[in-house]
Amino acid sequence: MKTPPSPLMLRLTRMVVGDQSLHKQLLLWLVLPQLVLWMAAAFVTYNVAARYANRAIDASLLQATRALARQVKPIGNGLFIDFPRAADDIIGGDPDDRVYYMVSTPPGQFILGSRTLPPPTLTGPPKLGEPYFYDGVVDKMPIRVAALYVAYGDSKTRQLMLVQIARGRARRDELARSILGDTVLPLSGLILLMTMIVWAGIRAGLAPLARMRALVEDRAPNDLAPLKIDAAPQELRSLARALNDLLAAVHESVAAQRRFVNDAAHQLRTPLAGLKSQTELALGENVDPARQPRLQRVHESAVRSAHLVNQLLSLARAEPESALAQHSARVDLRELAREVTAEWVPKALQSGIDLGLDDAGEAAPPVVVQGHPLLIREALQNLIDNAIRYAGASSEVTVCVRRDGNSGVMEVSDTGPGIPPDLHRAVFERFVRATHEGSGCGLGLAIVKSIAERHGGQVSLTGIAPHGLRVTIALPLAR
Amino acid sequence: MNLLLAEDDAILADALTEQLRHAGFETEHAPNGAVAEFLLLKQSWDLCILDLGLPMVDGLTVLQRVRQRKPELPVLVLTALDDLQSRVAGLNAGADDYLTKPFDFPELEARLRALLRRSQSSPVANASMAMGSLVFERDSRRASIDGAPLELSPREWTLLDLLLTRRDRVVTKEEVAQAWSSERAEPGGNNSIEVYIHRVRRKLEGSGLSIRTVRGLGYLLEALRPA
Numbered sequence: 120m121k122t123p124p125s126p127l128m129l130r131l132t133r134m135v136v137g138d139q140s141l142h143k144q145l146l147l148w149l150v151l152p153q154l155v156l157w158m159a160a161a162f163v164t165y166n167v168a169a170r171y172a173n174r175a176i177d178a179s180l181l182q183a184t185r186a187l188a189r190q191v192k193p194i195g196n197g198l199f200i201d202f203p204r205a206a207d208d209i210i211g212g213d214p215d216d217r218v219y220y221m222v223s224t225p226p227g228q229f230i231l232g233s234r235t236l237p238p239p240t241l242t243g244p245p246k247l248g249e250p251y252f253y254d255g256v257v258d259k260m261p262i263r264v265a266a267l268y269v270a271y272g273d274s275k276t277r278q279l280m281l282v283q284i285a286r287g288r289a290r291r292d293e294l295a296r297s298i299l300g301d302t303v304l305p306l307s308g309l310i311l312l313m314t315m316i317v318w319a320g321i322r323a324g325l326a327p328l329a330r331m332r333a334l335v336e337d338r339a340p341n342d343l344a345p346l347k348i349d350a351a352p353q354e355l356r357s358l359a360r361a362l363n364d365l366l367a368a369v370h371e372s373v374a375a376q377r378r379f380v381n382d383a384a385h386q387l388r389t390p391l392a393g394l395k396s397q398t399e400l401a402l403g404e405n406v407d408p409a410r411q412p413r414l415q416r417v418h419e420s421a422v423r424s425a426h427l428v429n430q431l432l433s434l435a436r437a438e439p440e441s442a443l444a445q446h447s448a449r450v451d452l453r454e455l456a457r458e459v460t461a462e463w464v465p466k467a468l469q470s471g472i473d474l475g476l477d478d479a480g481e482a483a484p485p486v487v488v489q490g491h492p493l494l495i496r497e498a499l500q501n502l503i504d505n506a507i508r509y510a511g512a513s514s515e516v517t518v519c520v521r522r523d524g525n526s527g528v529m530e531v532s533d534t535g536p537g538i539p540p541d542l543h544r545a546v547f548e549r550f551v552r553a554t555h556e557g558s559g560c561g562l563g564l565a566i567v568k569s570i571a572e573r574h575g576g577q578v579s580l581t582g583i584a585p586h587g588l589r590v591t592i593a594l595p596l597a598r
Numbered sequence: 599m600n601l602l603l604a605e606d607d608a609i610l611a612d613a614l615t616e617q618l619r620h621a622g623f624e625t626e627h628a629p630n631g632a633v634a635e636f637l638l639l640k641q642s643w644d645l646c647i648l649d650l651g652l653p654m655v656d657g658l659t660v661l662q663r664v665r666q667r668k669p670e671l672p673v674l675v676l677t678a679l680d681d682l683q684s685r686v687a688g689l690n691a692g693a694d695d696y697l698t699k700p701f702d703f704p705e706l707e708a709r710l711r712a713l714l715r716r717s718q719s720s721p722v723a724n725a726s727m728a729m730g731s732l733v734f735e736r737d738s739r740r741a742s743i744d745g746a747p748l749e750l751s752p753r754e755w756t757l758l759d760l761l762l763t764r765r766d767r768v769v770t771k772e773e774v775a776q777a778w779s780s781e782r783a784e785p786g787g788n789n790s791i792e793v794y795i796h797r798v799r800r801k802l803e804g805s806g807l808s809i810r811t812v813r814g815l816g817y818l819l820e821a822l823r824p825a
Contacts, residue, residue: 388678389607389651392699396613399703403620425700432680457815461768464812468820475813493682517813 145321150314157310161303168298172291180265180284181250188269188282219285224278236283239266261288327352343370377435384432394421430562433497437569449597450492451485452527456520459496463503471512477519486520486527489597490574498570501563502531502590508559510535526593537588543580600624601645604634606652621707631655638664643671645710650677658691665692672713727762730806730821734762743805753778754798761819770816
């Protein structure tokens with residue numbers, strides 16, 4: 120079994136696939152550049168922070184290097200280093216950070232130290248007393264190295280000595296990271312706040328658009344009244360005006376079409392009346408018995424066409440645009456049913472049908488709905504007409520009016536063959552007939568449905584055991 | 599009874615004229631509004647069937663003009679226009695009845711006869727009615743079946759009178775009760791209507807008439823179809 124996707128899922132899919140929502144577009148255009156700028160700012164901040172961290176560490180390394188260099192004293196041909204004091208100074212700096220040192224005489228003669236450190240890359244003769252700073256790797260650990268060339272001995276036996284002190288870069292990176300963190304966090308908060316403000320702004324700015332959309336969406340498909348444009352902001356007004364022009368054009372063309380149907384139906388009435396009268400007359404005269412059935416068929420066809428034309432006009436009248444819209448009144452369904460049923464009794468008798476009313480009696484309270492009396496009457500007449508046409512001779516047709524919750528209900532039941540349940544939906548379509556018996560045209564229930572819906576009501580069909588059909592019109596009770 | 603049929607559709611007019619003649623109306627045909635107006639004003643008519651969409655002078659105008667001179671003439675408007683506005687306009691212009699095309703001839707005939715009954719207010723015309731083998735004479739308050747006098751109590755009389763006037767149409771119990779109270783017949787409740795219907799039914803046996811009970815509504819007097 121397939122379950123329909125939830126509204127949320129639909130929305131998500133739409134957002135991922137990308138619909139042309141103005142909200143999204145605006146948000147994207149406002150927030151995306153901010154995000155790019157934010158990333159650039161973070162990058163710059165990180166680099167600046169790293170540079171300052173390097174500088175601080177370099178300074179401390181240099182200090183330590185100079186201190187170490189000072190402890191190296193030439194004694195005769197050798198060197199004396201007051202090591203413990205110097206080492207204390209250097210290593211005691213930070214217990215977390217690995218600190219290495221090396222004293223050597225270039226090129227590469229190790230004198231003392233905790234580790235062999237890479238020498239600085241020189242582009243010329245080493246400069247005395249000038250510090251060199253560079254990055255290197257020891258034990259696969261990134262390090263920062265400060266190097267200092269120092270000369271010792273007299274001018275004749277002058278020798279060079281390289282003092283290097285290195286420190287793991289963990290500390291430096293940590294410092295840079297903490298500076299970055301301290302800058303980026305408030306920045307992120309700001310971005311978030313900004314996004315929310317922007318979102319709220321977009322929503323507020325586009326609210327009229329949403330209102331207009333709701334206005335158009337909530338419309339019945341046949342409601343072609345113009346949109347209200349007073350409340351719309353400047354930019355939307357032209358759009359609303361264009362829409363209204365379009366609606367007016369559609370309205371005009373629909374109205375023209377209806378007028379045409381109306382006029383055509385009216386024009387057909389007189390010739391049909393003539394045809395009917397002529398065949399009626401011919402049937403009453405003595406005609407060749409062989410021709411009689413033909414004539415009978417012509418007559419039936421004329422009767423049927425006449426019915427169709429009348430039904431087409433009823434349908435046109437049931438449309439919301441019809442002029443009857445203004446004549447809304449309180450209608451007592453009970454009284455209406457009594458009147459209409461009484462009117463139809465002679466016709467029912469002619470068809471051999473027992474038409475009656477299931478009435479709660481005079482004492483029962485009226486069932487009052489607000490609506491167009493002629494249309495509601497038309498709906499009930501159609502139901503009775505249908506029942507008489509299709510139930511077949513010696514059936515019973517019963518009209519019943521009752522109250523059901525907030526609805527006034529009119530029911531027409533018959534003891535005819537009924538309509539198979541799978542056709543219950545289709546018979547409300549125009550020109551769909553459940554049977555090809557009888558002389559109907561397939562518009563009756565479409566008219567009833569149109570009228571019921573126009574009054575905010577419903578029509579439904581129910582089968583009756585052992586056979587028969589009940590058609591129910593439920594209309595909201597008048598307040 | 600002479601009747602003027604003002605109808606511009608020749609085929610309909612032809613058939614209708616013939617049908618009306620069969621039904622016993624002396625029928626003249628006017629093909630347009632001008633002729634209709636002329637004939638209506640010049641001659642004396644018992645009835646007029648008027649189409650609204652007539653050429654030269656439209657039906658509504660004819661109706662208004664004729665009404666001023668002949669307020670008593672019963673006019674039935676027969677038209678293709680059946681919306682509310684047209685009906686109101688027709689009735690306002692002085693139509694006595696309104697029937698839309700296409701129509702069933704029996705209905706047209708019934709309505710014409712009803713118009714005649716209403717217009718011929720002279721008691722003589724209305725005095726006696728015959729249906730089946732029943733003869734009902736109002737002024738002498740005598741009724742008979744096949745010549746044999748029929749004994750009717752005042753309430754039975756009122757009941758049968760009502761049913762006869764409204765033959766082939768439903769008479770509700772409320773209408774019976776109303777007729778009784780306005781005629782100041784003997785007092786009685788609503789439930790006694792069944793009793794009287796039962797009695798009248800028995801008295802009508804053999805007259806070719808039958809009173810049919812219409813569920814939930816009332817009663818209807820019809821002529822039994824020859825079996």
